[in-house]
Amino acid sequence: EAGVTQFPSHSVIEKGQTVTLRCDPISGHDNLYWYRRVMGKEIKFLLHFVKESKQDESGMPNNRFLAERTGGTYSTLKVQPAELEDSGVYFCASSQDRTGVQFFGPGTRLTVL
Amino acid sequence: KNEVEQSPQNLTAQEGEFITINCSYSVGISALHWLQQHPGGGIVSLFMLSSGKKKHGRLIATINIQEKHSSLHITASHPRDSAVYICAVSRNTDKLIFGTGTRLQVFP
Numbered sequence: 001e002a003g004v005t006q007f008p009s010h011s012v013i014e015k016g017q018t019v020t021l022r023c024d025p026i027s028g029h030d031n032l033y034w035y036r037r038v039m040g041k042e043i044k045f046l047l048h049f050v051k052e053s054k055q056d057e058s059g060m061p062n063n064r065f066l067a068e069r070t071g072g073t074y075s076t077l078k079v080q081p082a083e084l085e086d087s088g089v090y091f092c093a094s095s096q097d098r099t100g101v102q103f104f105g106p107g108t109r110l111t112v113l
Numbered sequence: 114k115n116e117v118e119q120s121p122q123n124l125t126a127q128e129g130e131f132i133t134i135n136c137s138y139s140v141g142i143s144a145l146h147w148l149q150q151h152p153g154g155g156i157v158s159l160f161m162l163s164s165g166k167k168k169h170g171r172l173i174a175t176i177n178i179q180e181k182h183s184s185l186h187i188t189a190s191h192p193r194d195s196a197v198y199i200c201a202v203s204r205n206t207d208k209l210i211f212g213t214g215t216r217l218q219v220f221p
Binding site for chain 2: 003031033035041042043044045048056059091093095098099100101102103104105106107
């Protein structure tokens with residue numbers, strides 16, 4: 001069974017540009033989470049989908065970040081326009097049950113120059 | 114102050130040594146998670162526990178709910194155990210709150 005996949009693995013963009021990150025959860029996992037680690041800091045929660053609905057988006061930094069999960073399958077996280085402080089590693093995780101183990105993707109390393 | 118604190122931040126050991134990584138938290142939790150990330154690798158869940166102790170191979174995780182403290186032990190450490198070990202907690206909601214991680218290096 002395929003694990004959680006994320007695309008791209010790395011992205012380097014200039015300040016002001018737009019970037020879209022994609023996450024494909026494990027098939028059948030209704031719960032999908034986005035997390036972010038910025039340099040030297042702990043990983044922090046961004047948001048949580050249950051199927052296609054946003055269950056909790058309390059961790060989204062500001063309105064430059066837009067997450068979608070059309071059809072309850074894969075999810076995208078768009079940053080527009082990107083700022084320097086958006087640099088970091090963006091992780092996606094999925095779980096079958098809300099209180100179950102979360103399976104993480106390999107992460108997307110975003111560098112904003 | 115972070116809601117989840119880990120110690121030590123960095124740890125070096127000789128192969129075969131017994132290793133302990135500590136995690137303290139300041140909030141009520143529904144579960145505590147230990148995760149592992151190898152250099153250049155993804156994050157893997159090792160344990161999820163809400164009470165007592167769990168063991169998997171050479172890894173043992175314990176939690177004391179009253180003291181809000183958990184430990185991860187590695188017996189007979191091996192260079193392949195070198196990784197970042199991350200403690201995280203979940204509360205009534207299911208999002209994880211992470212510690213900063215402990216970087217472990219085991220030398221042959």
